[in-house]
Amino acid sequence: MSGWWQDIKVAFRSLDRAPGYAILVVLMMGLGIGVNTMVFNLANAFLFRPFPYIDSARTMVLFSTDRLRGDRMELSYPDFADVRDRATSFDGIAGYFETMAYMTLGNEPERFQATAMTAGLLKVFGTAPPIGREFLREEEEKSRAYTVIMISDRIWRERFGSDPRVLGRTVKMNGRVRTIVGVMPRDFLFPETADFFIPTPIDPKEDVRDARFLDVVARLKPGVTVSAANAEVAGIASDLAARYPEADKGMGARVVPFRDSVIGDMKAILALLMSAVAFVLLIACANVANLMLARGAGRQREIALRFALGATRGRIVRQLLTESLVLSLMGGALGLVLALWGRDLCLGSIPEELPFWMRFTIDPNTVLFMVGVSMLSAVLAGLLPALQTSQVNVHETLKDGGHHGTAGRGRSRMRNALVVAELALAVVLLTGAGLMIRSFVKMTDERSTLRPEGVLTARITLPVAVYPDDPARLAFFDGLFPAIEGLNGVRMASATTDLPLARSSSHTAIRLESDPSGPDSPRRIVLYAAIRPRYFETMGIALRSGRDFTAQDGPGGTRVAIVSESAVRKLWPDKEPLGQRFRFGPADTSALITVVGVAADVRQNVENKEPPAQVYLPHARNTHQTVTLVVRHDGPAAGMTAELRRLVQSRDADMPLYDVRTMEESLRYGLWESRIYVALMAVFAALALIIAAVGIYGVMAYSVAQRTQEIGIRMALGAARGDVLRLVVGQAMQLTLLGMGIGLAGAYGVTRLMASLLFGVSASDPPTFVGVTVILAASALIAAWLPAERATRVDPMVALRSE
Numbered sequence: 142m143s144g145w146w147q148d149i150k151v152a153f154r155s156l157d158r159a160p161g162y163a164i165l166v167v168l169m170m171g172l173g174i175g176v177n178t179m180v181f182n183l184a185n186a187f188l189f190r191p192f193p194y195i196d197s198a199r200t201m202v203l204f205s206t207d208r209l210r211g212d213r214m215e216l217s218y219p220d221f222a223d224v225r226d227r228a229t230s231f232d233g234i235a236g237y238f239e240t241m242a243y244m245t246l247g248n249e250p251e252r253f254q255a256t257a258m259t260a261g262l263l264k265v266f267g268t269a270p271p272i273g274r275e276f277l278r279e280e281e282e283k284s285r286a287y288t289v290i291m292i293s294d295r296i297w298r299e300r301f302g303s304d305p306r307v308l309g310r311t312v313k314m315n316g317r318v319r320t321i322v323g324v325m326p327r328d329f330l331f332p333e334t335a336d337f338f339i340p341t342p343i344d345p346k347e348d349v350r351d352a353r354f355l356d357v358v359a360r361l362k363p364g365v366t367v368s369a370a371n372a373e374v375a376g377i378a379s380d381l382a383a384r385y386p387e388a389d390k391g392m393g394a395r396v397v398p399f400r401d402s403v404i405g406d407m408k409a410i411l412a413l414l415m416s417a418v419a420f421v422l423l424i425a426c427a428n429v430a431n432l433m434l435a436r437g438a439g440r441q442r443e444i445a446l447r448f449a450l451g452a453t454r455g456r457i458v459r460q461l462l463t464e465s466l467v468l469s470l471m472g473g474a475l476g477l478v479l480a481l482w483g484r485d486l487c488l489g490s491i492p493e494e495l496p497f498w499m500r501f502t503i504d505p506n507t508v509l510f511m512v513g514v515s516m517l518s519a520v521l522a523g524l525l526p527a528l529q530t531s532q533v534n535v536h537e538t539l540k541d542g543g544h545h546g547t548a549g550r551g552r553s554r555m556r557n558a559l560v561v562a563e564l565a566l567a568v569v570l571l572t573g574a575g576l577m578i579r580s581f582v583k584m585t586d587e588r589s590t591l592r593p594e595g596v597l598t599a600r601i602t603l604p605v606a607v608y609p610d611d612p613a614r615l616a617f618f619d620g621l622f623p624a625i626e627g628l629n630g631v632r633m634a635s636a637t638t639d640l641p642l643a644r645s646s647s648h649t650a651i652r653l654e655s656d657p658s659g660p661d662s663p664r665r666i667v668l669y670a671a672i673r674p675r676y677f678e679t680m681g682i683a684l685r686s687g688r689d690f691t692a693q694d695g696p697g698g699t700r701v702a703i704v705s706e707s708a709v710r711k712l713w714p715d716k717e718p719l720g721q722r723f724r725f726g727p728a729d730t731s732a733l734i735t736v737v738g739v740a741a742d743v744r745q746n747v748e749n750k751e752p753p754a755q756v757y758l759p760h761a762r763n764t765h766q767t768v769t770l771v772v773r774h775d776g777p778a779a780g781m782t783a784e785l786r787r788l789v790q791s792r793d794a795d796m797p798l799y800d801v802r803t804m805e806e807s808l809r810y811g812l813w814e815s816r817i818y819v820a821l822m823a824v825f826a827a828l829a830l831i832i833a834a835v836g837i838y839g840v841m842a843y844s845v846a847q848r849t850q851e852i853g854i855r856m857a858l859g860a861a862r863g864d865v866l867r868l869v870v871g872q873a874m875q876l877t878l879l880g881m882g883i884g885l886a887g888a889y890g891v892t893r894l895m896a897s898l899l900f901g902v903s904a905s906d907p908p909t910f911v912g913v914t915v916i917l918a919a920s921a922l923i924a925a926w927l928p929a930e931r932a933t934r935v936d937p938m939v940a941l942r943s944e
Contacts, residue, residue: 148463155464162436163468166429169835170472170518172828173425175479176418178511180821182484184411185510186501187404193328193500195266195399196360201367202402203234203357203374206393207664215353218343220381220389221259224357227377230370232362235262236355241602241767242314242337245795246300252602252799253296255314256335257342265360266331272297273308273323276340286342287606290319293336294327314339316606316795332356334494350381350388351650359396370396391664410818413573413895417825420570422518424829427563428836429522431556433465435843437530445535457531465523466516473515477503480511487821492813529555553844560840561880564921567833568884568913569891574826575909576892576902581819583901585812591641591743592681593804595632595773597781598640600800601789602767611764615695618760618768621792622673628784630776635676636760636768639668641743642811651756653712654722654733667708667754669725671763677703677740679773680804687719687738695761700725703738705755712754725758734758771804778803830920837924841873845932852932862933869932873925874918881917885910 156163191197203224205214216224216236225234235258242255260278263269270291280289290312292301301307310321314337325338341355361370378394437444447457484501608614618636625634639647648668656662674690677683685706694701702725709718722733742752760768774781782801789796802810809816845852852865892904902909 145463148460149467151460152464152467156467159436162432163471166432166468167471167475169425169429169832170469170515170522171475171479172832173418173422174469174473174476174511174514174518175483176476176825176828177415177422177514178473178476178480178507179483179487180411180414180418181510182480182501182503182507183487184415185504185506186499187407187411188400189506190500190504192400197398197400199232199361199363200266200399201231201359201361201370201396202399203359203394203396205353205378206395207391214392216355216357216394217350217353217388218341218355219350220353220378221355221357223381224374224377224394228359228370228373230362230365230373231359233261233264234357234359235259235265236341236357237262237332238341238354238356239332239335240339242339243316243602243604243795243797244312244314244337246312250790250795250797252797253336254334255337255339256332257339259341259355262331262358263325265358267360268326268329270323271326272305273321275323276338280340281343283342283344286340287317288319289322289340290314291323291325291338292321293325293338294329296336297324315604317604350385358399367396367398409898413898414818414821414825417570417573417822420566421825421828421832422514423521424563424566424570424832424836426518426522427559427566428832428839429468429518430526431559431836431839433461433523433526434529434556434559435839437461437526440530442539444530444533445539448533448535449539454531458527461527461530462519462523465527466519469515469519469522470512472518473511476515477508477511480507487817490813490817490820492810525555556840556843557876560836560876561883563833563836564877564880564917565884565887567829568881568917569888570829571826571913571917572885572888572892572909573895574822575913576895576899576904576906577819577822579902579906579909580899581812581815584815585808591804591808593808595775596680596804597770597772597774597778597785598800598802598804598807599770599772599782599785599798600767601770601796601798603796605766607793607795608766611696614764614766615761617792618673618764621789624788624792625770625772625785628774628781628788630774630781632773632775633675633679634770634772635679636673636770637670637676638672638760638765638768639670640769640771640807640811641680642808649725652724654724665712665754667712667756669756669758671758671760671765671768673760673768676757676771679771682743683741685739685741687736689738690757690759690761692761694759698762700732700734700762701737701759702734703740703757704736705740705752705757706742707752708754708756709739725756769800770798830917833917834920834924837873837877837921838927840876841869841925842928842931844872845869845928865933866926866929869929870922870925873921873929877918877921877925881914885914888913 192200203216205216205220207214215238218236221234221236228234237256237258240255240257242253244251244253258276259281260276263275269275271294273291276289276291280286292307297303297307301310307321307324311318312321313319319339359370361367374394374396378389378392382389382392444457447460448454481503488495488501603614603617608617622634622636625631647670648666651665651667652658652662653665656665672690674692674694677689684703687703690701690703702723704712704718712718712723713721718736718739721736723736724732725734740755740757743755744752770785772781772785782798785801786798789798852868855868856865888910889905896904
């Protein structure tokens with residue numbers, strides 16, 4: 142240990158004599174280690190950190206599967222009840238769905254996130270209310286479900302002043318008075334940010350088996366494996382499909398661990414990000430290795446003296462590696478600070494509150510990762526330079542006097558190989574980032590089918606207790622929209638149940654008029670939205686043929702629909718769509734709906750790789766409680782928002798508007814996840830490009846410094862400025878072309894692995910590959926030109942006299 146301590150002290154003294162070199166190495170290491178630590182911190186929160194309240198090994202998510210389509214779907218309440226009563230693999234099973242709570246706890250009506258849940262949800266998660274009780278099984282019945290409520294710890298503290306006597310107090314939610322029976326555990330905001338919890342209102346007469354709306358969680362009994370539980374629920378699903386073919390034919394069931402369910406596609410995204418930052422670190426290590434080689438060339442006399450005084454080669458290598466380790470650990474400390482800053486920047490870009498199980502604090506795993514990466518970087522960056530530097534001809538070096546160090550062919554080849562490696566890695570990373578950026582641009586091209594400028598969106602929900610049926614809801618909306626269009630600056634107004642590029646969408650099965658009835662009928666899944674007249678005009682969506690909805694399409698009129706171009710291609714590829722008919726809903730006796738219009742394709746969900754088959758129905762015949770108002774107006778959005786709020790509350794004082802955004806903000810909100818991933822990839826690619834360019838500059842600058850005498854002789858013999866430029870820049874471009882060639886071949890193979898993450902762009906997209914080549918070549922040219930231009934200013938007499 143005393144020997145290692147001596148090496149550390151010598152390393153600090155050596156670095157103190159070269160502060161510029163130390164600062165540059167620490168900065169490069171800090172960048173490489175920092176981005177790796179930041180991404181690991183994100184991955185750690187998803188993949189490794191224990192979830193609060195959740196036993197990751199035993200907590201499962203249970204869902205239905207469509208065996209024909211492979212889709213994952215929620216459970217209907219009747220199917221859930223059958224599984225709950227028959228399954229023996231679980232200690233508990235509970236269902237839930239997200240909903241909204243409209244309440245006036247202060248002076249103004251407010252909207253809160255709420256969760257409707259069956260009894261036993263907290264038991265599944267292995268917790269219990271610290272105050273009060275959980276819901277009882279009998280409180281799922283519709284007659285009692287509207288009478289009780291549980292509140293989150295946050296609401297208890299902020300709105301009820303942590304009053305221990307809160308049990309028994311009443312609140313009015315969605316027009317109904319409910320009694321508080323319990324307070325949730327601290328920070329338990331399941332499923333994501335819920336503040337209020339209510340029983341799932343069940344009515345056996347109304348709940349049908351093909352109304353799939355329940356997310357289901359379950360807790361495995363000790364000793365029961367996931368495969369055994371899957372076998373049991375699959376058997377139950379097969380039995381239900383045989384007993385109820387009308388609704389459950391082709392439906393299966395499956396359980397997966399809770400962590401795997403909530404992570405979803407994040408594994409692929411995290412793998413991509415981890416690969417990207419690993420490339421950044423490797424490029425940084427290659428650059429640092431080049432710097433160490435350059436510094437080693439200037440330390441030949443020092444190394445020779447150490448050998449002359451009895452040091453072995455192993456001892457010299459250890460000393461040089463210790464310097465590399467000191468620099469890497471200092472870079473790691475800087476990287477940890479940069480990781481914290483980058484993490485906060487990423488989290489600050491998320492427009493939603495994070496679920497309670499996501500915690501991105503710096504824990505021991507993250508610190509250990511940073512230390513481990515720092516030590517690995519020290520070896521990657523320092524081992525080859527240490528071995529190369531320790532190869533010294535002691536006699537020749539000491540006889541020479543040590544005035545300068547010259548790089549032999551071996552050291553020059555190594556420096557050139559490192560630059561080629563940097564460039565190849567940079568090409569792969571830049572290509573991956575370019576594909577992600579191109580994919581995101583394609584995804585946001587939805588603006589070409591919309592006219593979002595000057596459109597304000599806001600959601601509104603009518604409580605069932607106040608507006609219990611379709612006529613009451615229709616009367617409210619029929620009175621509201623003429624009033625909105627009468628506001629100063631409003632050009633037109635409409636509404637929809639699902640905005641384009643939203644984070645969710647509604648889907649159902651339809652049956653064409655020509656399809657056979659009964660369980661043998663093909664399952665045609667479409668997205669649907671209920672809209673009011675002038676929706677397409679307000680949003681700027683082209684109506685390709687047919688007509689828009691009118692007031693005559695309400696109750697009592699012929700049932701009509703408008704379909705998207707994709708629906709026409711999938712449902713009636715060889716027929717005139719106008720006049721075609723289908724049934725909306727599972728019942729054979731449901732009335733036929735006639736197609737009266739075809740609208741341009743619009744992607745409704747951010748997850749759609751292509752525009753889906755979309756069916757639009759008149760809201761007057763499908764009067765949903767919750768709609769999104771879309772208002773095209775002139776003037777500032779803030780003023781229109783205030784006018785809308787005043788108008789709505791003048792008609793119902795307890796009615797809040799929420800999610801009020803301009804349409805442009807709504808589109809950005811729908812794509813925030815992709816925006817963050819693309820921004821991270823762009824930042825990583827930019828770092829790689831900068832570090833690679835610095836590497837080329839460093840090699841060329843060192844080469845010019847070593848070849849000062851040669852350049853002076855060439856100029857003394859008549860070499861022109863252009864000849865010197867071509868000499869230096871030509872050498873750099875040879876390395877650049879070799880690195881880019883290797884990198885493009887590697888990128889062609891690597892990008893195949895990210896094909897599933899791309900939208901509208903192939904993994905071998907020619908514009909991306911060409912663009913990366915041009916950008917990297919231009920950067921290399923600039924990086925090489927700077928030292929080359931300096932070389933042309935060498936005075937031949939000064940260069941020769943210095944020798």
